[in-house]
Every structure is written in C-alpha cells, then in structure tokens.
Amino acid sequence: MTTPLISISHANLRHNVATLASRVAPSEVMMAVKTNAYGHGLVEVCQTALEAGATSFAVLEIAAAIDLRNAGISAPLFAWLFGDDEIPAGIDHQVDLGISRREQLSIAGAYGKPTNPAIVHLKIDTGLTRNGATVNQWPSLCEEAARLEKIGNIRVVGVWTHLADATPQDDEDALELFRAAVDIARQAGLTPSILHAGASSAGLRSDASRLDAVRFGIAAYGVSPFDSPTANDLGLRPVMTVSAPVTHVTADHALVGIGFGHGILTGDNDERFVRIGSDTYRVTDIGVDSMRIVPFENSPWPVLLGARAIIFGDGGPSAEQLGAWCGTIGDEVVTSVSPHIRRTHN
Amino acid sequence: MTELVRRLIVDVARFEQHAREVANQAISNGASAESLCADVRANAYGHSLDIVEPVFTMSGFRHFLTDEGCASAAHEEEHIVIDAELLYGFARDDNGHSLDGFTRFVGEVVNVKRVPAGQRISYGYTYSTATESTVALIGLGYADGVARRASSVAPIRIGEHDGTIAGRIAMDQFVVDMGDASVRIGDEAIIWGSAALGHPTISNLSALTGIPPLALTSLVGYRVHRESSQA
Ligand SMILES: Cc1ncc(COP(=O)(O)O)c(C=O)c1O
Numbered sequence: 020m021t022t023p024l025i026s027i028s029h030a031n032l033r034h035n036v037a038t039l040a041s042r043v044a045p046s047e048v049m050m051a052v053k054t055n056a057y058g059h060g061l062v063e064v065c066q067t068a069l070e071a072g073a074t075s076f077a078v079l080e081i082a083a084a085i086d087l088r089n090a091g092i093s094a095p096l097f098a099w100l101f102g103d104d105e106i107p108a109g110i111d112h113q114v115d116l117g118i119s120r121r122e123q124l125s126i127a128g129a130y131g132k133p134t135n136p137a138i139v140h141l142k143i144d145t146g147l148t149r150n151g152a153t154v155n156q157w158p159s160l161c162e163e164a165a166r167l168e169k170i171g172n173i174r175v176v177g178v179w180t181h182l183a184d185a186t187p188q189d190d191e192d193a194l195e196l197f198r199a200a201v202d203i204a205r206q207a208g209l210t211p212s213i214l215h216a217g218a219s220s221a222g223l224r225s226d227a228s229r230l231d232a233v234r235f236g237i238a239a240y241g242v243s244p245f246d247s248p249t250a251n252d253l254g255l256r257p258v259m260t261v262s263a264p265v266t267h268v269t270a271d272h273a274l275v276g277i278g279f280g281h282g283i284l285t286g287d288n289d290e291r292f293v294r295i296g297s298d299t300y301r302v303t304d305i306g307v308d309s310m311r312i313v314p315f316e317n318s319p320w321p322v323l324l325g326a327r328a329i330i331f332g333d334g335g336p337s338a339e340q341l342g343a344w345c346g347t348i349g350d351e352v353v354t355s356v357s358p359h360i361r362r363t364h365n
Numbered sequence: 366m367t368e369l370v371r372r373l374i375v376d377v378a379r380f381e382q383h384a385r386e387v388a389n390q391a392i393s394n395g396a397s398a399e400s401l402c403a404d405v406r407a408n409a410y411g412h413s414l415d416i417v418e419p420v421f422t423m424s425g426f427r428h429f430l431t432d433e434g435c436a437s438a439a440h441e442e443e444h445i446v447i448d449a450e451l452l453y454g455f456a457r458d459d460n461g462h463s464l465d466g467f468t469r470f471v472g473e474v475v476n477v478k479r480v481p482a483g484q485r486i487s488y489g490y491t492y493s494t495a496t497e498s499t500v501a502l503i504g505l506g507y508a509d510g511v512a513r514r515a516s517s518v519a520p521i522r523i524g525e526h527d528g529t530i531a532g533r534i535a536m537d538q539f540v541v542d543m544g545d546a547s548v549r550i551g552d553e554a555i556i557w558g559s560a561a562l563g564h565p566t567i568s569n570l571s572a573l574t575g576i577p578p579l580a581l582t583s584l585v586g587y588r589v590h591r592e593s594s595q596a
Contacts, residue, residue: 346575
C-alpha cells in the first residue's frame, strides 16, 4: 500500500464511549461528532457510539444532522451553529436546536407548528463569551420561549451552556450561574428536562457538571482534554492512527509519503518523531506530500522501502504529543487530517 | 438552505496575470514553453483544482503535477516544475517575508456582545478585555483552517474595522475583540485577503504562526466553499 492511511479503531471507540458512559451514569452521553466526528468519519462513528452507549449526538451544524438523518440515525441530534435561514430545515428534520438569541427564537416559532414543533435548547453564556444569551438577555429569552411553547410552535426540552475548561473553580462558578439561569427558565414557565453543560474536561473531573447529559467529544476519540492525566491514565485508547509508507531511502535520510497537503500539521520544533515498528526516527522537514526522516539515537538504518511509518496514533506518538510538538493540541491534529485520505474502519 | 459564510475566494484575474509572468520568466531563463509544469498537488494547495487549472492553462502551463504524479510525464526530464511558493504568489523577499498570494478567506459574524473591561474570553480564559468592548463571534475555527496558533494574536477585519482574535481559537468558532467599532451579526470577517485593500495578510499570519503560506492555504477545511472572483 503506497498511500497514506487513516485507520479508525472501532474497538477503541467502543471502549472509550462505554468507559465514559459508565463513568457518568446516570447522566447520558451526548457525543460531540462535529467536523466529521473530529475527522474520524461521521456516520461510522455515530453507529458505533450508539451501540456503545451514547444516546444522542452534538453535531454542531444542521447540514451534518441531515446527513445523519439520511443515513438512518434516529437518535436526538443537537445543532448550535447555523444561519437563521437554516432553522426551518432543522425543524423539518427533527434536529434539536441550540438557541442563543431572540431572532432565532422568532424564526423557530414562526416555522414550527404544533404538529411539528421546533425542539429547542436555550443557551446561557456562563462566562465563555462565545454564543449564549447574556445574563441580561436571559429572562426575556425565556419569557418569549414560554409564550411560543404555549402556542405549541416550539418545545423547550433543554437548557445548556458550555464551560471554559479553565480551573475547576471557574467551572464551579459557571455552574452556579447556570443553576440560577435554570431557575429563571422554570419561573418563566419552562420545564426543560435535559440540562447539559460539561464536555470532556468538566465531564471527567466534576460530578456537578454532568447534569442530564455530558457532551463528550475529544475524550471519546481517545485524546486527553488535559495536559495530564494522559489518555492512557484516563483509561482511554486512541481511535485514529495515521500512517504512510517510506517512499525513498538514502544513506542518511528517507522520505515518508505524507505531508501538510494531507493535513499533517507543521511546526518549527526540531523535536518531532515518527515510529517505524518499535524504532523512533526524527522528522526534519515536512513538504506537501512527504516528510524527511533521519535516524534518531541508535535506530536501525537504512529503513526499508515501503515500511509504514506511524505519524500518530496506536503504535506511534499520540495526537496530544504531536500537538505539543506543533504548539497546539491533539484536537487540532486529528481534525486537520484531510478528509480525502483513505480511511479504514475496523 | 444557505449555510454560514465560509469562503475562500480566489482572485483568478490577478492570479492568471501572475502565473503568466512566472511562465514567461521561466522561458526567458531557458525553459521551453512545452516543458512548463504547474504543481497542483493537495487540491492546488487548497485553492481548488477546478478553479486553478484553467488559470494555469490560460497562462501557458502544459503539464500538471498532481497527487498522482505528472499527468503526461512520459519523460520526466522534459518537465520543469515551477516552485510552488513562486507560482502561488508566496515568493519570499530577501528578508524571508512572503507575498500574499491570490486568496481571500472569509467567515461570518454569528453573535455580537458588548462586554465590560476584564471580561474573560474562550477556553482557558487566557484573554481578558482591557476596556469595555464589543466582541464578535466568528463561525470559523481551526477545523476550517484558522490555525489555533493564531489565538490572541492575529488581526481580523470586519467591515471597515480591525480587531484581534481574543483568546483561544476553537474547532469551529473564535472571538474578535473589536473595541468600540460597530459590528453586526451577518457581517463578513476577513481572516486574510488583499494587502492593497488593507486586509489582514496571509504573510503576516504565516509570520505570527510559523506556518508557511502554502500550508495555511492547504489547511483550509472542507466546509469552506472555494469560489473565484475577478474583484
Ligand atoms: C458546545 C460544545 N459541546 C461539546 C463539545 C465537545 O468538547 P470536547 O471535545 O472538549 O469534549 C464542544 C467542542 O468544543 C462544543 O463546542
């Protein structure tokens, strides 16, 4: 095989989802599968995750939710980044809508009907300063939602926020604000039954963040949300492994057939390695479709033409490690890999 | 259904003019016109093969180096592959600064908030506003090709105003601190564009992040719609 290959381990994915589901039970796992399931393959990941204990999916976009509906996935699908004019399509496909603003609510209320109401999760901003109603906007958002719910055009099933993954105390402060917002929603007459706030970081370290569902993303793919503990410490296994063949060998260096054109991150760090079998080689240069490697310490030389180098994943450096070498995090490493590289699911 | 604006706009008119100059230069250096080969690996370094192939054909390139190799490479030695940095408009000057290529990378403002001084923003709360300020949320992230290493440093143009990325870039969103500028939901945000129009530039982003310009364009994600423009 002379091309780069992404192999997706469904055994490891199943293990991770089951591990996380049992850790947070009775809270449920609403698994984050945005961006083509963090580059792993949307439909395949969702099918396995459902078998392993995820009960709903956080998809980010309505287009991705529609892809999943077309693939026959009937579990709840939660989207929160969309243009106003995408809202009707979301309602048509029974997509749960994360709503932050009055304008979005008006559109949902105008298009939803008692026979097919918009399914709404209202978002409060508890400090991250991204989406979500501010504390000032929140009461009127809730009142308007309650009015539309009485008419029957929307159904408010959830209240949610997203945490900053800063310190545990910061998360606790945000949850305090969240609980106050839920009280205001209830006083307005809403009866949300799905409260959700935490993703991987808070979901793993804070009981209080788990509420009714945890939106686990990166941890489910076997990448730690922390600098430490590592994924291995957390009992999680890497799901994505990227490898490529040695395509050229000389007396002092070799080329491996993968590069930044395949979505492999570059960085100016000299400390960067790949593995071939149990041996480590240093990466000295990354081009569009190849990387140059040299022996490291006493790794055997020459390497064999056609031998597979593990860029990251099972049997190689972890995605977190490669992220650190490139000045970033494992999340960017896995999602950047080109969707055009051949993937095998096993 | 119109999705959020996520666009990479290729200025094909300027690109074609540039590619023709590069071709003529190679010919005047002794290359035969029959031998010129344009490097279009990695979907033309993220620019989109569909858009770029006609540009190179019109400007005199007879051969293409694709991911599969050189299409008509019966005799490798008869092809002269032009350096990709030069061809895509990223040639470096004597100080190592590159030019700005022919693309504009655009996203959309999806929320706007007025926040007090000291407001902390995005993951890890690594940024806080110096004064009361308007912050805009943009629906692009590192999965779309806004490198996370640009967090808190890269300039962004929204309308006529300049701001700076505030805090960590997330997978699909980032925040811009716009100070007192007026910004509205639905406005376009320019990640990089034309230096002549005062946009943030890809060469500056490259200098800030340490990522070469061709790697930046190659990383532009699958959700980003490639378009051509004469503007
Ligand atoms: C709203 C929301 N929920 C959940 C997640 C999953 O986060 P993580 O990958 O850290 O588990 C994300 C991604 O950042 C998100 O934006």
